[in-house]
Amino acid sequence: MRNYSPFDQLIMNADTALRTLFGQPVVTHRDYPAENISDADFSDQEKKHISGLMRVNHCGEVSAQALYQGQSLTSKNKEVKEKLQQAALEENDHLEWTKNRLNELGGHTSLLNPLWYGGSFAIGAFAGAIGDKWNLGFLAETEHQVVEHLESHLNKLPGGDLRSRAILEQMKIDELKHATTAIEHGAAELPPPVKTLMQAMSKVMTGSAYYL
Numbered sequence: 001m002r003n004y005s006p007f008d009q010l011i012m013n014a015d016t017a018l019r020t021l022f023g024q025p026v027v028t029h030r031d032y033p034a035e036n037i038s039d040a041d042f043s044d045q046e047k048k049h050i051s052g053l054m055r056v057n058h059c060g061e062v063s064a065q066a067l068y069q070g071q072s073l074t075s076k077n078k079e080v081k082e083k084l085q086q087a088a089l090e091e092n093d094h095l096e097w098t099k100n101r102l103n104e105l106g107g108h109t110s111l112l113n114p115l116w117y118g119g120s121f122a123i124g125a126f127a128g129a130i131g132d133k134w135n136l137g138f139l140a141e142t143e144h145q146v147v148e149h150l151e152s153h154l155n156k157l158p159g160g161d162l163r164s165r166a167i168l169e170q171m172k173i174d175e176l177k178h179a180t181t182a183i184e185h186g187a188a189e190l191p192p193p194v195k196t197l198m199q200a201m202s203k204v205m206t207g208s209a210y211y212l
Contacts (some may be wrong), residue, residue: 020062020065020095021113021114030093032167033166033167034097034101039104040158042158042160042161046158049156049158050105050107051108052107053156053164054102054105054167055110055209055210056149056153056206056209056210057094057149057150057153058109058110058209059205059209060149060206061094061095062113062116062117063119065088065092065117066116066117066119066124067120067123067127067138068084068085068087068088069088070122070125070127070128071084071124071125071127071135073124073125074128074129075135076132077132080136083181093174097167101163110212112209112212116205133187134190136182136185136186136187136188137182137188139178139179140187141194142198143176143179145198145199146175147175147179150168150175151172154169154172
């Protein structure tokens with residue numbers, strides 16, 4: 001892995017932030033999970049509900065991208081940096097998929113995404129600075145909480161929405177893989193108060209993103 005100067009890292013992180021929030025993120029070019037699945041006819045209320053769920057998931061991926069970038073920036077371990085960057089690339093797939101689904105439904109991404117990106121980047125940078133075992137522990141716990149949200153949303157989707165379901169199912173597989181990778185590389189178990197705080201922050205984000 002090439003060593004970049006602080007200025008280079010600043011430019012790269014700024015580019016990633018702009019791509020995540022306003023442009024086209026770099027993706028792995030995996031197939032769109034809903035590609036060959038027919039859409040159903042939904043009422044306006046159902047479309048609004050599905051859009052709200054997918055907007056929450058897109059916002060979550062914006063925050064995840066910021067966390068990974070912040071963690072990678074301050075991590076001292078080369079191997080951990082590589083794992084974080086690979087996970088960030090896969091999270092970009094999720095960004096693209098959820099945005100595509102929102103477009104199909106006539107919805108929009110969250111207006112608060114810049115706020116959540118900035119806050120998540122700061123949290124990620126702090127996690128990376130305090131040591132790799134805690135950095136990885138934070139990553140593992142984040143992914144476990146994301147999986148819980150995905151399972152909840154799968155239960156809330158209308159039965160006929162197979163396109164959204166396919167997207168969320170693949171996202172769930174990826175998030176579980178990221179959590180497992182973090183644990184295998186020495187993730188520390190976070191203290192219960194930290195987990196509770198993370199859950200509280202997540203509720204604020206998901207509650208607002210559903211509507212905004």
